[in-house]
Amino acid sequence: MRAGRADISDPWFHRHPADSPAVRLVCCPHAGGTAAAYAGWPKRLPDHVEVLAVQYPGRQNRFHEPCAESMGELADALAIALKPHLGLPLVLFGHSMGSAVAYEVAVRLEREGADVSRLLVSGRGAPHRAYATARMPGLDDASLLENVRRLAGPDAAVYDHPELREVLMPPLRADYRLLDAYQPAGAPAVLRAPVAAYGGDDDPACPVAELDTWAEVSGSPLRKRLFPGGHFYLRAHEDALLDDVARLLPRP
Template sequence: MRSGTWLRRHAAEGGQTVARLVCFPHAGGTAAAFQGWPARLPAGVETLVVQYPGRQDRISEPCIEDMTEMADRVTAVLRDCCDVPLAFFGHSMGSGLAYEVARRLERDHGTVVSRLFVSSRTAPHHVHGEKRHLLSDEDLVASMRALGGPDAEVYDHPQLLPLILPPLRADLRLLDAYRPERAALPRIQAPVTACGGDSDHTCPTADLALWEELTTAGAEVRIHPGGHHFLRTHEADVTDMVSKHLLTLVQTRGDTTDGPS
């Protein structure tokens, strides 16, 4: 599989891959945000986590500040991963990116993801007016601390800020420029599960239902206790929800490949 530096690959337990889960981190985030997931998923599921350029082992690469370019690049990498069913999970910024990649795979390669899980972000055409990339360093750090999440502790180390803030600002610029009109966003054929925290002030729970406008296969909403980064505090509950879907894929795929007895 040609994954290059874009994907962090966690092999399926048992060695045989019958389905894949592709995870898309939040703004400023890294593949480490999903490091605990592979061990919680069913046997037969390979986990692929997108690692955006400009951070950690990709720090020497320029950040991408345009959603079209980011989605095109990720789609090109995932073309070789469509030999088994795919499910997507995107958190915050990753939600919009996961949708854009899903619609490209469907439009250009005839691959419909089995389910699109989106987290802590409303549908792209209902997001307006974010200008966080223009905040001062001090205010940006304060806003990130307020969100909590897997990266919150790093802001307590001033010597790390020159490494952390540039990719964060790049991601926030990408989000600020990504303001598609409804007419520009086709409905995908994949069903959507939109999940969020009940105290997330950045994405009111009522907004999650708006994802239904972007799918022909229906959408459901799942609410969990917590704020914007409820994934961290309720990882077991979220991975259990995702695993139930993946287990269906594994069982179906197993029935198909086993053949008659």
């Protein structure tokens, strides 16, 4: 049995507690995204899974905070915020930009001696490869909106409302600026944790071959699964995705 409402006492997380948690699943949103992207996940996952949906600064309940200016700043702060939650097995999930955030957090946690049970990534290649091939849109409104509509399809309609667009554009622009400046230093850090990669078979932002690049940073052979659809394939296939995710999570 789960509480009906998320605990947001820690601004970094929308925490969906479980009565007898055996694993914590930390979910990092896409560029411009919020913790609300994962609001439906707790009810679809086994009762022993506690979900921590990450809330980046600069949006929703953190609207008055400045957005992170670099991937290092964001990952450093998130890794620190996770320290009180390391008493259970920890699994990190990220979609799109969230994949890079989750990877960088995993690197930091492992570097400090913490165990990460698994890294689950979606809709983005490994950072050291994605940086070399990425073609970021311009940061003006027109270019950003064109890219959002290309990737999100009908879901991008929220940006058609001027009042909402005024609220949504600043964090979206900040996240794209962060990604544009993100360049992993040196050789990629190979995780001790195994990596599983998910993607849409028709994703213009992450061709299927890009998912294979995660094998270069995985602590064991890469596990990959594709679903029909584009960049936001997971919205149409959430149940199937979460069934697969649940199979990979530590059990009581």
